[in-house]
Amino acid sequence: MSMHSKAYIFRQQQLLVDEHFQLPQAARLQHDLYLSENGEIIARDLKEDELVPEGYQLVPIRLLVQVWSRVQFEQASRAVQLLEWRRNHRFCSQCGHSTQQHASQYAMVCSSCGYNQYPRVNPCVITIITRGTDEILLAKNARNKTQMYSLIAGFVEVGETLEYAVRRETLEEVGLHIKNIQYLSSQPWPFPSNLMMAFKAEYQEGEIQIQENELSDAQFFKFDQLPEIPFKGSIAYAMIQHVIHGTPVADDSKEWL
Structure with a gap:
């Protein structure tokens, strides 16, 4: 059996890859985290004083969600979350x-x-809200320095159902009441250890009143007049494309690598 494995090697939220965004093969070390039973896939931290090997680079995993397949990103997400859990x-x-x-x-x-002590994930809801047949609600995070608008999202609190969290977050952040809440899909989101659960809902009533410590703006936008939206690979992007074009939010037909 080979003692070299496909290796997820992280320095915080950055992953070691070559110029083609491929993972290195590395000799196994004593404290490696095994992601497969036979040790063919491992994960470890790159220490601060360790040099980046020639021909490789450290790339933020937010970038990889745009260039990798969903399956590849989910495996990287699992690796970084398990390393952080062990470290903490x-x-x-x-x-x-x-x-x-x-x-x-x-x-x-x-x-x-x-x-x-076992690994834990933080459940989050993210909701795309439609009004009529050609408008969606988009909001700009108060801490975001770009002009990107996204969807209403927040953590599920203790004792809540997912649907209640969707209603609460919407009411708290934009002051609107919604109806016809439906589950769409989910995505592991390792920033740091979240599970995003996607819903769609319809506007029911109310005027937009933003939660100013969370948002700097929120509006209903026509499908053909959208502002800058989240990048491809994020579940928010997939949700927007689903509502506008009818494309699936996630392809669950792929097997794990």
Whole structure:
């Protein structure tokens, strides 16, 4: 069996790839995170004092979502989230003792009290809201320095259903009531460890009143008069194309690499 593996090597949110955005083959090290049972796919952190190998570059994974297939990006997303989970759980949250990774599970185990810490994702809802047959609601994030407009999104709070979170986020951010909420699709989004769950809904009533600490603007736009929107590869882009052109939000027919 070869001791070299396809390697996801990260420095924070940047991934080591060659000029064609392909992953390196690397010799396995003791503390590698195995993404496949046989160790053919691994993940590790590139230490701050380690040099980038010749012929390779560190590329933000936000860029890779635009050039890779959905399957490739999801595997990279899984890798970076698991590395961050392991990095952030080196100590037990119950007793403070140091932890070690379980031999066969994604669990950080406390050798003192036995508590296991497993990876967690943060559920988020993202909603495309239509008005009539040719308008969608787009909003500009107050912290975004570009002119890009996107969809209403936010974290699901404890005790909420997804549909309730959709209604609450919409009411909080733009002051509108919506109806006919329908689930569309989902996308892992590793910034840092989110699961985006996509919904569509229809405008019911109300006037736009933006939550100023979150948004700088929100408007209904005609399909043929859209401002700058999120990049291809993001679920927001796919949702907008779905509503306007009828294209699928996600292709679930592909198998994992």
